[in-house]
Amino acid sequence: MLRAEGLSHRFGAIRALDDVSFSVQPGQTLAVFGPNGAGKTTLLRVLAGLIQPQRGRADVVGGRRAIGWIGHQPQLYAQLTVRENLGFWASLYDVAPPAELIARLGLEAHVDRPVRALSRGLVQRVAIARALVHDPTVLLLDEPFTGLDRVAAEALSRLLGRHAAAGRASVLVTHNVEEGTGLATDVAFMRAGRFVHFAPRAGRGAAQVAEEYRNAIA
Amino acid sequence: MRSPELLRHAWAVASKDLLVELRSRTAIVSVATFVVLVLMVFNFGRDQTAVSNVDLAPSILWVTFTFAAILALNRAFQIELENQALDGLLLAPIDRGSIYLGKLIANLIFVATIEVIGLPLIALFFNVRVLVAPLVMVIALATVGFVAVGTLFSAMTVRTRFAELLLPVLLLPFMILPLRWAALATGLLLAGRPLSEVQGWLNMLAVYDVVFVVLAILLFPATVNE
Numbered sequence: 137m138l139r140a141e142g143l144s145h146r147f148g149a150i151r152a153l154d155d156v157s158f159s160v161q162p163g164q165t166l167a168v169f170g171p172n173g174a175g176k177t178t179l180l181r182v183l184a185g186l187i188q189p190q191r192g193r194a195d196v197v198g199g200r201r202a203i204g205w206i207g208h209q210p211q212l213y214a215q216l217t218v219r220e221n222l223g224f225w226a227s228l229y230d231v232a233p234p235a236e237l238i239a240r241l242g243l244e245a246h247v248d249r250p251v252r253a254l255s256r257g258l259v260q261r262v263a264i265a266r267a268l269v270h271d272p273t274v275l276l277l278d279e280p281f282t283g284l285d286r287v288a289a290e291a292l293s294r295l296l297g298r299h300a301a302a303g304r305a306s307v308l309v310t311h312n313v314e315e316g317t318g319l320a321t322d323v324a325f326m327r328a329g330r331f332v333h334f335a336p337r338a339g340r341g342a343a344q345v346a347e348e349y350r351n352a353i354a
Numbered sequence: 355m356r357s358p359e360l361l362r363h364a365w366a367v368a369s370k371d372l373l374v375e376l377r378s379r380t381a382i383v384s385v386a387t388f389v390v391l392v393l394m395v396f397n398f399g400r401d402q403t404a405v406s407n408v409d410l411a412p413s414i415l416w417v418t419f420t421f422a423a424i425l426a427l428n429r430a431f432q433i434e435l436e437n438q439a440l441d442g443l444l445l446a447p448i449d450r451g452s453i454y455l456g457k458l459i460a461n462l463i464f465v466a467t468i469e470v471i472g473l474p475l476i477a478l479f480f481n482v483r484v485l486v487a488p489l490v491m492v493i494a495l496a497t498v499g500f501v502a503v504g505t506l507f508s509a510m511t512v513r514t515r516f517a518e519l520l521l522p523v524l525l526l527p528f529m530i531l532p533l534r535w536a537a538l539a540t541g542l543l544l545a546g547r548p549l550s551e552v553q554g555w556l557n558m559l560a561v562y563d564v565v566f567v568v569l570a571i572l573l574f575p576a577t578v579n580e
Contacts, residue, residue: 184445187580201447209438213370215377220370227366228446230359250377266442 137305142192152178154329162303167316170326176309180276204272206280210263214252218262229270237265257285275306281315313349317342325352363448367456381429385422389472392418397479411480412540423465424522427504431512454574458505488549495559496536503528506570510577532562
């Protein structure tokens with residue numbers, strides 16, 4: 137569903153990606169852990185086509201239409217209501233606004249409120265709805281749990297579980313091993329733009345992965 | 355991508371921008387205030403015995419509209435940086451030309467609104483007839499030209515540190531020709547000369563519009579790539 141081959145990219149003297157190769161198959165959720173500045177966000181932006189890598193290539197089956205993005209920022213317009221925001225993004229994907237998704241994320245009572253009037257947790261829920269508005273087959277998640285309230289975090293975990301169960305793929309990048317491990321089928325550790333570990337999680341718990349991560353990154 | 359899709363997505367972007375502006379009224383209020391203040395300063399600061407209204411009005415009209423448009427253009431892509439909505443637009447499976455076209459349509463409607471506010475004031479302060487079809491045509495053609503170029507440069511400069519300074523610096527050289535043609539045509543029309551005398555300027559403005567709208571649609575995807 138997603139293949140990266142020899143991705144390399146520099147920002148001036150900083151090597152953000154250094155010969156990164158991997159693939160993600162249907163049903164796989166790859167969690168990429170790394171410290172700040174390891175190149176995780178650059179990797180996601182290259183996979184999404186937002187950055188053209190200086191070397192290598194990234195292919196997502198289905199192209200941009202297949203990709204859903206959940207990042208630090210909600211990609212919403214604060215002055216518009218939830219309904220108007222989701223309607224706008226749906227119109228760019230030529231799909232109907234997602235009534236079922238709004239219900240699943242508990243947003244029915246808030247659809248006619250402007251985004252600027254919502255709490256941070258609610259904004260993140262709307263951002264999740266925005267990312268899933270076109271029913272993507274590949275999800276790219278950049279620190280997706282940052283700033284989420286408990287309800288939104290649980291809703292996101294359920295959605296990711298359902299996404300994987302439907303045979304779809306996700307790549308999640310975070311520096312928080314505990315929150316990322318539970319969702320992952322595969323785990324990668326990233327340091328200075330390189331994958332220093334890439335393997336199936338194979339029953340390893342968060343504590344074990346965290347220990348391996350500390351050893352690999354040290 | 356097919357034209358109906360391009361236009362549909364462009365209209366989605368334009369109507370979203372206009373709705374955002376309608377809700378916040380940030381740009382329209384500040385630019386409209388700027389237009390009124392500039393025209394009042396010109397009106398009360400001039401020596402009516404030194405230069406006639408007909409000679410002065412074209413320059414003042416275009417100075418006012420040019421700087422009002424630059425203020426508006428600065429805002430065009432700024433709203434996409436809030437909450438990183440620009441990434442969402444670039445990720446959407448749409449022709450990136452439709453993002454440019456949508457921004458162009460929204461900017462044109464915005465600048466036209468400013469011109470609708472400014473023209474009656476120019477008529478009032480300078481005692482000239484501005485609501486005549488040929489003059490409206492000159493204003494429309496010149497506006498399309500510099501808004502087309504300005505929308506492209508707004509996308510290019512929005513992620514830079516000095517966006518508000520860079521936009522006019524980059525844009526003004528490209529505005530010299532259409533502004534000169536528009537000011538010359540405006541002067542002749544305000545002096546009561548027939549349309550036939552300004553037909554050449556109108557043709558030049560129309561060619562400028564077509565060339566720069568097409569060029570901007572083609573160049574826009576490269577300006578938003580990281």
